[in-house]
Amino acid sequence: MIGHSRIRPLKIAITGPPGSGKTTAVLKIADYLRKKRFTVGGMVTKEIRASKHREGFKIIDIMTGEEKIFAHVKYYREKYPKYVVGKYGVNIEALDDLGIRAIENAMRSADIIIIDEIGKMELMSEKFIEVVRRCINNDMKPVIMTVHMKLRDPFLREIRARPEFRLYNLSPINRNVIPPLVLKELMEE
Numbered sequence: 001m002i003g004h005s006r007i008r009p010l011k012i013a014i015t016g017p018p019g020s021g022k023t024t025a026v027l028k029i030a031d032y033l034r035k036k037r038f039t040v041g042g043m044v045t046k047e048i049r050a051s052k053h054r055e056g057f058k059i060i061d062i063m064t065g066e067e068k069i070f071a072h073v074k075y076y077r078e079k080y081p082k083y084v085v086g087k088y089g090v091n092i093e094a095l096d097d098l099g100i101r102a103i104e105n106a107m108r109s110a111d112i113i114i115i116d117e118i119g120k121m122e123l124m125s126e127k128f129i130e131v132v133r134r135c136i137n138n139d140m141k142p143v144i145m146t147v148h149m150k151l152r153d154p155f156l157r158e159i160r161a162r163p164e165f166r167l168y169n170l171s172p173i174n175r176n177v178i179p180p181l182v183l184k185e186l187m188e189e
Helices: 022-035 075-079 092-109 126-137 154-161 178-186
Strands: 011-016 040-050 053-061 067-072 088-090 112-118 143-148 165-169
Touching: 011 022, 011 178, 022 040, 022 112, 022 143, 022 178, 040 067, 040 092, 053 092, 067 092, 092 112, 092 126, 112 126, 112 154, 126 143, 126 154, 143 154, 154 165, 165 178
Parallel strands: 011 143, 011 165, 040 112, 112 143
Antiparallel strands: 040 053, 053 067, 067 088
16 A cells, blocks of 8 residues: 555445446546555446447456457447347457456555446356455455346345445435445545
């Protein structure tokens, strides 16, 4: 840790309906922590938009800024027909490469680990599940993750049931309140 403040090695899960602002919330938390001189690592999944329509998702390594297309309505549906969620073809190789590399690098080098998101597409990868499991079993660093709200996957049930996790339900009404609450819990006085 480079900053003057201390952070507690908490496990935090942020959930909420699609469009509630989960990714925006973790990016706000990451920005604040960087300003406090902490190293933030991990991955986020951001929308790819063309005009007003969502066409897919990309994975971004928080520390390096490297990006890869993770899912797309056109190109990847044809290229990756084995992995389809709704109208999106899913490029599991992007997650197994960049996503896992970003999380493993954060486990080694960051003060705080962010994993956005653990949802239906990400859960198609056993390698991803394994690296997330290793990450949350580490008690040395805080982990902030976003998790799909309604998905009844066994791994998500496991995360939600773990007593060390603090779960925040994000909504359009409270989306500006949750990041400061999470930061208050993380920061030691």
